[in-house]
Amino acid sequence: MDLIVDYFSNMPTAHRSLLLVGGLTVFFLIENAFPFFRLDYSKWKHTGMNLFFTFTTVIVNFSMAFMLVSVTIWVTDNSFGLINWLSFPLWAQVIFGLMLMDLIGAYLVHWVQHNVKWMWKFHIIHHTDQHLDTTSANRHHPGESVFRFAFTILAVFIVGAPVWLIFLYQSASLVATQFNHSNMNIPEALDTFLSYFIATPRMHRVHHHYREPYSNTNYGNIFSFWDRLFGTFSRVDNEKLVYGLDTHMDAHETENIWELLKIPFVPYRDRIEYEDEEKL
Numbered sequence: 028m029d030l031i032v033d034y035f036s037n038m039p040t041a042h043r044s045l046l047l048v049g050g051l052t053v054f055f056l057i058e059n060a061f062p063f064f065r066l067d068y069s070k071w072k073h074t075g076m077n078l079f080f081t082f083t084t085v086i087v088n089f090s091m092a093f094m095l096v097s098v099t100i101w102v103t104d105n106s107f108g109l110i111n112w113l114s115f116p117l118w119a120q121v122i123f124g125l126m127l128m129d130l131i132g133a134y135l136v137h138w139v140q141h142n143v144k145w146m147w148k149f150h151i152i153h154h155t156d157q158h159l160d161t162t163s164a165n166r167h168h169p170g171e172s173v174f175r176f177a178f179t180i181l182a183v184f185i186v187g188a189p190v191w192l193i194f195l196y197q198s199a200s201l202v203a204t205q206f207n208h209s210n211m212n213i214p215e216a217l218d219t220f221l222s223y224f225i226a227t228p229r230m231h232r233v234h235h236h237y238r239e240p241y242s243n244t245n246y247g248n249i250f251s252f253w254d255r256l257f258g259t260f261s262r263v264d265n266e267k268l269v270y271g272l273d274t275h276m277d278a279h280e281t282e283n284i285w286e287l288l289k290i291p292f293v294p295y296r297d298r299i300e301y302e303d304e305e306k307l
């Protein structure tokens with residue numbers, strides 16, 4: 028545990044960049060060698076667009092990093108937040124801290140974006156991807172990156188997260204999202220076993236089904252038990268899934284960066300009401 032804390036207390040920026048690029052490359056190679064869906068699309072065009080949104084996410088995070096630094100210094104200096112109040116041993120701080128950071132910084136902000144209309148308009152961009160793979164992980168409108176950053180700051184405040192916990196959480200969160208969006212074909216039994224602990228590809232793909240109610244399930248990023256705890260967990264045969272978003276299925280919008288960037292600022296489209304609830 029001391030080693031983990033030591034490393035993440037002084038994690039070099041180069042290592043963080045390496046994790047982003049290295050993670051994407053590893054999952055990209057695996058999903059190409061062992062794909063779940065044989066996706067019929069221009070992989071390079073798709074990758075280029077998603078990397079553009081990954082780049083804007085990095086820019087947003089980088090330009091706001093000073094706020095995260097100020098908050099973590101403040102909570103540490105003032106012994107503020109759950110970790111400081113409960114005086115847990117180090118191992119419990121690592122596990123409990125990571126769980127709470129994931130709950131607030133990923134599950135909660137994701138759930139809120141699905142339930143608050145003006146925030147949903149930003150999150151639509153993430154759901155318009157009709158060819159889900161590891162590059163979809165950070166396909167976020169810059170506005171969504173700001174929401175996520177704000178909730179991460181809230182999490183640091185509530186948890187009382189020191190620098191090492193922030194770096195540990197952000198590293199785990201990054202690899203988790205690249206993993207659970209990937210198109211790799213993990214044997215079903217192994218995926219099911221893992222899904223009791225972490226959000227797996229078979230679990231998160233359901234969230235990218237084009238229509239409700241499935242698109243409102245499986246919000247989790249690192250850990251899967253938040254979905255089980257809050258009643259948003261679902262298991263579906265992935266072969267039956269159709270990726271995308273029913274209100275935005277037109278390639279003219281979903282494959283054009285400028286059209287995607289505009290979505291939050293054009294009139295809202297109601298989710299489509301179907302005669303029968305879909306049961307997959």
Ligand SMILES: [Zn+2]
Nearest residue numbers: 137141150234
């Ligand atoms: Zn979502």
